[in-house]
Amino acid sequence: MSSIKNVIVIGANGSIGASIFKALVDSSKFNVSVLARPESTAEYAANIKVFRSDYSDSSLVEVFKGQDAVVSALGAAGMFEQIKIIDAAVQAGVKRYLPSEYGCNTQNEKATALIPAFGFKVKVIEHLKQQEAKGLSWTAIESGPAFDMCIQAGIAGFNINTSQAVIMDGGNRAYSASNMSQIGNAVVAVLAKPEETANQFLYIDSFTTTQNEILAELEKATGKKWEVTHSTSDAAAKEGTELFGKGDFAGLFLLLSAIMLGEGYGSDFTQDAALANQKLGLPEQSLAETVKALAAGKSV
Numbered sequence: 001m002s003s004i005k006n007v008i009v010i011g012a013n014g015s016i017g018a019s020i021f022k023a024l025v026d027s028s029k030f031n032v033s034v035l036a037r038p039e040s041t042a043e044y045a046a047n048i049k050v051f052r053s054d055y056s057d058s059s060l061v062e063v064f065k066g067q068d069a070v071v072s073a074l075g076a077a078g079m080f081e082q083i084k085i086i087d088a089a090v091q092a093g094v095k096r097y098l099p100s101e102y103g104c105n106t107q108n109e110k111a112t113a114l115i116p117a118f119g120f121k122v123k124v125i126e127h128l129k130q131q132e133a134k135g136l137s138w139t140a141i142e143s144g145p146a147f148d149m150c151i152q153a154g155i156a157g158f159n160i161n162t163s164q165a166v167i168m169d170g171g172n173r174a175y176s177a178s179n180m181s182q183i184g185n186a187v188v189a190v191l192a193k194p195e196e197t198a199n200q201f202l203y204i205d206s207f208t209t210t211q212n213e214i215l216a217e218l219e220k221a222t223g224k225k226w227e228v229t230h231s232t233s234d235a236a237a238k239e240g241t242e243l244f245g246k247g248d249f250a251g252l253f254l255l256l257s258a259i260m261l262g263e264g265y266g267s268d269f270t271q272d273a274a275l276a277n278q279k280l281g282l283p284e285q286s287l288a289e290t291v292k293a294l295a296a297g298k299s300v
């Protein structure tokens with residue numbers, strides 16, 4: 001496959017998309033442009049070409065002409081548009097599509113059964129596989145939870161503002177997590193190595209760790225003993241299912257915690273998958289340095 005130069009990002013101002021967009025621009029390896037909805041209020045530097053699209057088939061094909069890769073970082077609200085976007089990418093002759101994954105192991109059936117919306121991510125991959133013969137290749141990046149985002153937002157069992165922790169199942173089960181910068185690094189590396197990364201899932205991390213190790217680093221970095229309560233991943237899955245079923249988004253965070261910390265959800269990529277960090281040449285990131293930076297209010 002020839003090299004990838006022209007890259008368009010969808011959802012470039014989103015929670016995850018902003019890190020991906022920044023990494024692509026900072027790498028100086030690509031001509032990066034953005035596809036945004038007409039009503040999107042995000043602003044970009046003057047040298048970034050922003051295409052507005054209502055996601056109609058004709059506008060998508062027009063925008064994708066001349067692009068080598070489409071990187072989707074669409075959130076839940078736009079997730080369902082991906083089938084149409086993929087079909088337009090094929091028509092326009094795009095070479096590589098990165099679906100909006102960047103999280104839990106959606107190849108794990110126990111995980112996808114717990115969060116019904118993940119079923120759509122699975123459908124997107126199935127659709128992508130059907131496009132391979134038409135010339136569109138794909139790469140799905142699984143990063144585990146976005147560690148820095150979770151700590152900053154207090155959604156992984158740790159509240160850095162109140163120094164409180166909820167430890168699940170004893171806190172010694174390992175899971176893989178990635179800082180948002182590492183997700184951006186992975187997207188850059190995938191597009192820089194199109195041959196080696198075609199038509200596959202790639203699992204990455206910043207570190208694979210446990211809640212107890214994170215708690216120890218948080219206590220060291222904040223210089224205080226945290227208040228700890230204990231729970232179980234089964235309780236989180238049960239309560240999360242009930243709440244989310246009633247439309248309460250707090251339920252979704254409980255479900256994500258259950259997948260991240262529970263047994264059998266394929267969340268330890270060092271055991272349940274093969275880490276692609278080396279293949280992609282990703283930089284080392286440490287738990288201790290990450291926590292120290294976050295406790296000091298810095299980004300990583």
Ligand SMILES: NC(=O)c1ccc[n+]([C@@H]2O[C@H](COP(=O)([O-])OP(=O)(O)OC[C@H]3O[C@@H](n4cnc5c(N)ncnc54)[C@H](OP(=O)(O)O)[C@@H]3O)[C@@H](O)[C@H]2O)c1
Nearest residue numbers: 011014015016036037040073074075077078100103145146
């Ligand atoms: N690993 C983790 O911890 C983690 C955390 C969060 C998300 N994720 C994953 O990362 C991916 C991106 O999620 P996200 O939370 O970053 O997305 P998000 O911030 O909710 O949305 C991303 C972008 O989607 C576009 N969009 C398209 N249609 C939309 C609509 N109808 N309403 C609102 N926005 C729409 C918007 O871009 P424009 O304004 O430019 O049109 C928006 O900025 C998902 O696959 C998600 O599952 C992973």
